[in-house]
Amino acid sequence: MKQNYSIFSLVRNALSYHQGWQEAWRSPAPKPEYDVIIIGGGGHGLATAYYLAKEHGITNVAVVEKGWIGGGNTGRNTTIVRSNYLWDESAHLYEHSLKLFEGLSQDLNYNVMFSQRGLMNLAHTQHDMQALRRRVYAIQLNGIDSEILTPEQIKEMVPILDCSSKARYPIMGASLQRRGGVARHDAVAWGFARKADERGVDILQNTEVTGFKIVGGVVKGVETTRGFIGGKKVGIVVAGHSGVMAGLAGFRLPVESHPLQALVSEPIKPILNTVVMSPQVHVYVSQSDKGELVLGAGIDAYTSYAQVGSPFIIENQLNALTDLFPCFGRLRMLRQWGGIVDTCPDASPIIGKTPVENLFINCGWGTGGFKATPGSGNVFAHTIARGEPHQLAQPFALERFTTGYLIDEHGAAGVAH
Amino acid sequence: MLLISCPYCGPRDEHEFAYGHEAHIARPTLEQQQTMSDAEWADYLFMRKNPKGVHFERWVHSRGCRQWFNVARHTVTHEIVKVYKMGEPAPKLEQK
Ligand SMILES: Cc1cc2nc3c(=O)[nH]c(=O)nc-3n(C[C@H](O)[C@H](O)[C@H](O)COP(=O)(O)OP(=O)(O)OC[C@H]3O[C@@H](n4cnc5c(N)ncnc54)[C@H](O)[C@@H]3O)c2cc1C
Ligand SMILES: [Zn+2]
Secondary structure, eight states: OOOOOSHHHHHHHHHTTTOOOOOSSOOOOOOSEEEEEEEOOSHHHHHHHHHHHHHHOOOOEEEEOSSOTTOSGGGTSOOEEOOOOSSHHHHHHHHHHHHHHHTHHHHHTSOOOOBOOOEEEEEOSHHHHHHHHHHHHHHHHTTOOOEEEOHHHHHHHOTTSOOSTTSSSOOOEEEEETTOEEOOHHHHHHHHHHHHHHTTOEEEOSOOEEEEEEETTEEEEEEETTEEEEEEEEEEOOGGGHHHHHHHHTOOBSOEEEEEEEEEEOOOSSOOOSEEEETTTTEEEEEOTTSOEEEEEEEOSSOOSSSOOOHHHHHHHHHHHHHHOGGGTTOOEEEEEEEEEEEOTTSOOEEEEOSSBTEEEEEOOTTOOGGGHHHHHHHHHHHHHHSSOOTTTGGGSTTHHHHOOOOOOHHHHSSOO | OOEEEETTTEEEEGGGOEEEEEOOOOOOOHHHHHHOOHHHHHHHHTOBOOOSSEEEEEEEOTTTTOOEEEEEEETTTOOEEEEEETTSOOOOOOOO
8 A cells, every 4th residue: 555645744754854755656577468558658548557457457557668657748748628629529528537637636645736727718800709609609518617708807817918909919808618727747647657556557667669469460468678568458558659659560540740849938926827828829828836937839840759849839939929928028938848749630539449459549639638638548448448438439439530520629729738 | 940952942941831741642543432442531531651760741832932842851850861853753762
């Protein structure tokens, strides 16, 4: 059993100069065979392992990660969490995840710092307003909180926004999801890892999958940099590297890998207590608990695996920020980085079976999968355990590209991750 | 930031170009279309190579001569290995 994290354990450990903390997860040697191997130790992979153990009693599980857990997109995103998606299929899936987020710190006994500070989408033109109304009403019909704000209400919430008609991009209104917000990305990965480990899951870091053993169309295990590991079932959850993995397993994906960049400013005093995004002016921004502004925008157009993008993308992003908030014009930026996102033609994820028996895939979350971490792991664990898709995952199967049943969420995913 | 050599205008900043994704995807002929399965259509419309390595892709000099052309570019180093014209076959490259 793991020691419980609480105010008392914090005080107790402070008295012993923090020398007595238990390790959060083990670093075991790989076993010869597992019931389930999860490839990729990002949030989605770790959540899958956790729910396999917790909800399906499958504990002989390994999470195989080529670097360190959470070092991929999980540790690189701008941490926005919301469920304001247009289509029913997406609304249900992302809302499932948002609900899990609401109880996650308690469930994991790990403070994921989920802060439901609200999330605002600005409209600058008549057409923005029409699209926004359609979206808000669709979301409401799915029983998800969403409302329309007038410029006066926006001004009240975010006084530093110029809501007058003189603004460079006049603000005509906004949609607001009050239950949306931000969470601590690393903590989500670490919290899932710690609890999965407690239930017996082996987390194998610095172990890269280099191939599959497939016999008669059935997967039997994976080749890794630490030797062969047998697996009765295997789940691929590698985000940007999904195409590479699919190639090793011999099937094709409708996925392209692109750099997505983000940056944070120097810390300043509290000035912004909600998330503001503008799809038109093309930026989104929130303020972290440390005081830094966290901002991001769009992907680089070309495909890449390099985790760096072109500087002019950042320049556009900062132009957009200062167009919206001239008062940020003299802020210095502290850090900038990129991640490799796996984008799908319809901006929706792929969850389910592959052409290889007992090999499952969860990918295509692209620019917006952090918010889905618990929900994605939850429905993927069900899909792997039962061998049949979870009801919420069913519409997101790879077959939709053959049937034509695409779930076009470009409007929801474009800039607003 | 890429420096791309347009075959018609010479080396120019990435800013002047737009990306056209994977090259050499042949549109099925009218004849093929009569007998194509849904899976074959899915492959043509949606499935992509997305390699970690050299990628054959299309670019257009949209803020210049507005011509389309092909580029062989490495997706990890971003090195542009070769620029070649529309209609030319993909170059054979030594493994790097
Ligand atoms: C800059 C940026 C901003 C973003 N902002 C947001 C946001 O605000 N809100 C939001 O919801 N989403 C956002 N996203 C998207 C989000 O980060 C991702 O969709 C999500 O984190 C994907 O999680 P994951 O666990 O699937 O992938 P990852 O965290 O990338 O995990 C995949 C893991 O697989 C490992 N791996 C790869 N190949 C192998 C191999 N061969 N063997 C073993 N392991 C392997 C990798 O090392 C990696 O750790 C953003 C992304 C970026 C890059
Ligand atoms: Zn030119």
